[in-house]
Amino acid sequence: MLTQEKQAPALPETDTMLSGSQALLHGFVVEGVDTIFGYPGGAIMPIYDALYDFEGDLKHILVRHEQGGIHAGQGYARSSGKVGVVFATSGPGATNLVTGLADALIDSTPLVCITGQVFAHLLGTDAFQEADVIGITTPVTKWNYQVTDATEIPEVLAKAFHIARSGRPGPVLIDITKNAQLQKFAFKGYTPCDHIRSYRPKPIVRKEYIRQAAELINKAKKPFVLWGQGVMLGSAEQEFRAFLEKTGIPAAWTIMGAGALPTDHPQNVGMLGMHGNYGPNVMTNECDVLIAIGMRFDDRVTGRLDKYAKQAQVIHLDIDPAEIDKNVKTTVPVWGDCKETLPLLTQMVETKQHTEWLAKFREFEQKEIDAVIREELFPTSDEMTMGEVIQQLNELTKGDAIIVTDVGQHQMVACRYAKLNQTRSNITSGGLGTMGFALPAAIGAKFGAPDRTVVAVIGDGGVQMTIQELGTIMQSGIDVKILILNNQFLGMVRQWQELFHERRYSFVDITSPDYVTVAKGYGIPGRSINQRENLVEALQKMLTNPGSFLLEVMVTKENNVFPMVPQGCSVSEIRLK
Amino acid sequence: MSEQAPIERQEYNITVYTENQIGLLNRIAMIFSRRKMNIESLNTSPSEIEGIHRFNIVVHETEEVVSKIARQIEKQVEVLKVYYNTNEDVIWQEMALYKVPTDIVAEKAKVERLLRENGARVVVIRKDYTVFETTGHREETDNLIKILQPFGLIEFVRSARIAIIKDSDGFNRKLREFERAEPGHEVMENEFLNSREKVFSM
Ligand SMILES: Cc1ncc(C[n+]2csc(CCOP(=O)(O)OP(=O)(O)O)c2C)c(N)n1
Ligand SMILES: [Mg+2]
Numbered sequence A: 001m002l003t004q005e006k007q008a009p010a011l012p013e014t015d016t017m018l019s020g021s022q023a024l025l026h027g028f029v030v031e032g033v034d035t036i037f038g039y040p041g042g043a044i045m046p047i048y049d050a051l052y053d054f055e056g057d058l059k060h061i062l063v064r065h066e067q068g069g070i071h072a073g074q075g076y077a078r079s080s081g082k083v084g085v086v087f088a089t090s091g092p093g094a095t096n097l098v099t100g101l102a103d104a105l106i107d108s109t110p111l112v113c114i115t116g117q118v119f120a121h122l123l124g125t126d127a128f129q130e131a132d133v134i135g136i137t138t139p140v141t142k143w144n145y146q147v148t149d150a151t152e153i154p155e156v157l158a159k160a161f162h163i164a165r166s167g168r169p170g171p172v173l174i175d176i177t178k179n180a181q182l183q184k185f186a187f188k189g190y191t192p193c194d195h196i197r198s199y200r201p202k203p204i205v206r207k208e209y210i211r212q213a214a215e216l217i218n219k220a221k222k223p224f225v226l227w228g229q230g231v232m233l234g235s236a237e238q239e240f241r242a243f244l245e246k247t248g249i250p251a252a253w254t255i256m257g258a259g260a261l262p263t264d265h266p267q268n269v270g271m272l273g274m275h276g277n278y279g280p281n282v283m284t285n286e287c288d289v290l291i292a293i294g295m296r297f298d299d300r301v302t303g304r305l306d307k308y309a310k311q312a313q314v315i316h317l318d319i320d321p322a323e324i325d326k327n328v329k330t331t332v333p334v335w336g337d338c339k340e341t342l343p344l345l346t347q348m349v350e351t352k353q354h355t356e357w358l359a360k361f362r363e364f365e366q367k368e369i370d371a372v373i374r375e376e377l378f379p380t381s382d383e384m385t386m387g388e389v390i391q392q393l394n395e396l397t398k399g400d401a402i403i404v405t406d407v408g409q410h411q412m413v414a415c416r417y418a419k420l421n422q423t424r425s426n427i428t429s430g431g432l433g434t435m436g437f438a439l440p441a442a443i444g445a446k447f448g449a450p451d452r453t454v455v456a457v458i459g460d461g462g463v464q465m466t467i468q469e470l471g472t473i474m475q476s477g478i479d480v481k482i483l484i485l486n487n488q489f490l491g492m493v494r495q496w497q498e499l500f501h502e503r504r505y506s507f508v509d510i511t512s513p514d515y516v517t518v519a520k521g522y523g524i525p526g527r528s529i530n531q532r533e534n535l536v537e538a539l540q541k542m543l544t545n546p547g548s549f550l551l552e553v554m555v556t557k558e559n560n561v562f563p564m565v566p567q568g569c570s571v572s573e574i575r576l577k
Numbered sequence B: 001m002s003e004q005a006p007i008e009r010q011e012y013n014i015t016v017y018t019e020n021q022i023g024l025l026n027r028i029a030m031i032f033s034r035r036k037m038n039i040e041s042l043n044t045s046p047s048e049i050e051g052i053h054r055f056n057i058v059v060h061e062t063e064e065v066v067s068k069i070a071r072q073i074e075k076q077v078e079v080l081k082v083y084y085n086t087n088e089d090v091i092w093q094e095m096a097l098y099k100v101p102t103d104i105v106a107e108k109a110k111v112e113r114l115l116r117e118n119g120a121r122v123v124v125i126r127k128d129y130t131v132f133e134t135t136g137h138r139e140e141t142d143n144l145i146k147i148l149q150p151f152g153l154i155e156f157v158r159s160a161r162i163a164i165i166k167d168s169d170g171f172n173r174k175l176r177e178f179e180r181a182e183p184g185h186e187v188m189e190n191e192f193l194n195s196r197e198k199v200f201s202m
Helices: A020-030 A042-054 A066-080 A098-106 A133-140 A150-165 A178-182 A207-219 A237-247 A278-284 A338-348 A355-377 A386-397 A409-417 A438-448 A467-476 A491-500 A515-521 A532-544 B024-033 B063-074 B102-107 B109-117 B138-151 B172-179
Strands: A016-019 A035-038 A059-062 A084-088 A111-117 A143-147 A171-177 A184-187 A223-227 A251-253 A268-271 A289-293 A313-318 A332-335 A402-405 A454-459 A481-486 A526-529 A549-554 B010-019 B041-046 B052-061 B079-086 B090-101 B121-125 B129-136 B155-158 B162-165
Touching (some): A020 A178, A042 A084, A042 A178, A059 A438, A059 A467, A098 A111, A143 A150, A150 A171, A207 A338, A223 A278, A268 A278, A268 A355, A268 A409, A313 A338, A355 A386, A355 A409, A386 A454, A386 A481, A402 A438, A409 A491, A438 A467, A467 A515, A481 A515, A481 A532, A515 A549, A532 A549, B010 B063, B024 B052, B063 B079, B090 B102, B102 B109, B138 B155
Parallel strands (some): A035 A084, A084 A111, A223 A289
Antiparallel strands (some): A016 A184, B041 B052, B090 B162
16 A cells, blocks of 8 residues: 555553553553454444554454444454454444454454443443443453443453463454543553453363373274364364374364365365265264364254264363363363373374275275266356356466355355365354354454455345445455355255255245445456356456456356255265255 | 261252353253252352362252262352251351441330340441341341341341351362372362272271
8 A cells, every 4th residue: 555654643642641542552552463343433432532543553443333343353362363453333333242242252262352332320220322342242342341440441451362362263342431431540551461360261281191191092993083174274274184183084174274284285074064974974883082172062063962983082182171062072181281281192093094984985086986076067058057166266376376265056166175275264143153254353353464365255145135345345456355155045054955845946046146246336357257168268358357356156046065964864864865 | 978878868068169161050050950949048259269169059958968969069060069068067147237227226125235245247228227137047147037027127138148167178289180180099088989888898
């Protein structure tokens, strides 16, 4: 950008009189925040007023809806590994954050959200734009706190950052009454927090369990690793890879873990869960030792629990003690940050290869290719499939792009087939399954990783949930590639209606606007294609266009995502069709 | 902590040591309500340490559920430590107040004897009514309601349960450990994990 960078005021000396708002923003600078996603309003105006002087250090992105703001914060956090920061005003501004908070909590995404609140003397009077934000957000935050006195701000903000990013990360919300934003006080400096006595983000590593885990692994004939996002949250990709390569164990991922090990790695056997790969699901019920690393046995991964890996000894590595035994009973619990526990485990395990066992996964893969994958990626039918779009995208990006997906069939297809060379390349709403996530999250992801290509893969349903964020793209000039896979249906719901509700297509037929015209209205170039012969060229145009581009691909209407573990079934009952 | 996890539901006394923080009660209560679990009794009070609060929560559940809940509670930022115990593992009491018409109590010596036999004490005597108090286990306080009912029990109220853990040596030493950046092993001890030694076999 060619704009002149304004320098933020330097950190004031002790006892300088500052407003609560100024103290807050100085705190952000000390914490290394560079980007804030937000939307102003009456109760947060003093903070926005102070922000005007911080333009050099704190870039503020004006979103079009607070839900867009928080999803952008999530995308930023997920692509950069830093804490996402979000501002919203009181009442409706704050309540618009709730979906994003729930999403960030279940997907362990570090966020610090600041909401304005009415004056302290008006609390509880049903004042204009007053909502009980602490009450509303308690079940969807890792921690929240209401500030009514400016002198509390530095300490509370420091705590908020510490809590958001340490241990199992999560969203934190600080609700600041307007009087506290305005109040002047003698600033005592800003000290980041690294210890709260009632909060132990990292359980102490117990060596005896690591030893027991190693013994189990060394004796195992058919060990199987399942990994989740914990590997990335712990920045333990290298440690994970070292462990895998020494033990030779086949490994499969949850959608939140995708990309922590490159797609092409010989031990990467694919995706777990309801629409995961055939082999990993079936082998879960054949392995003798199951090693779960930084994943939480979500029901979409396990299918029917009483028929899940009953034959296996389970080793569970997790930083959150509450996850151990929550869904699946473990034989050996390995508490702790996998960045610390994995190297300890690697030291104690024997160097091995599980060639035959690994080959079994490849046999299943071949069956899946024959039954599902080949036709999905290289269809013989006239109409385009979602899979072939992703396949062509892979060819062009070579697996170096960040893929941000929305929720539905296209999400499952993108997660299954996207080639990922690097970590932090797959950003999706895994736990909450929030439609409308992708467009704003992609904007945030690009701010968090400006050197990478960011492709948002979105359904025709989901894109209409947060389409207003095209305005954010327009105004900020950010470069996001928007790929709409239009099947003219709320496809995933339609699939379930087809399979489990006798094709009673109840309200899943959804119409779309002319997306190219909509994009044009926002100054974003676009194109819509429905012929295979245009696919590669259109994708190429999207990727090479300097700046954002919207590409709509009309795909076949009634395709189903397979394989599938029907709800209530065991993972070994996975259906190929 | 009992040796094996009983499958049946029974009363568990959950003791929670926390910071004094507005909203924490709500956060803890939501852990139960979210799972559609009934809290039989909930008491908050100061603890043996100034500034540290103590919750006593009673639920009727299986040990498996209670142990999961305990870990969910302990996960909250302002919660220092959670214990759960069966009724055998704690000394517990509840207090009850009974309001009865004074004329009946005065007229019928029988009532006074009943009260004495049930360990009730007089808190207030007025011309129109008298308030008695008993402290004890639920069956005892319940029993007196039945007894007083025919004599015109005007009002009854019972407090939440408070419980002392028999083999706890208090929280002072633990708190000092928590205040260190790197607490020692002992304070991180986890009953659940320690029982693993028995479960695990190679
Ligand atoms: C906010 C929200 N509302 C409803 C749903 C339920 N839901 C899950 S997938 C889906 C259909 C999505 O349709 P579309 O965006 O077109 O994607 P497709 O499945 O067709 O690829 C719906 C409605 C949801 N996940 N999120
Ligand atoms: Mg669709």
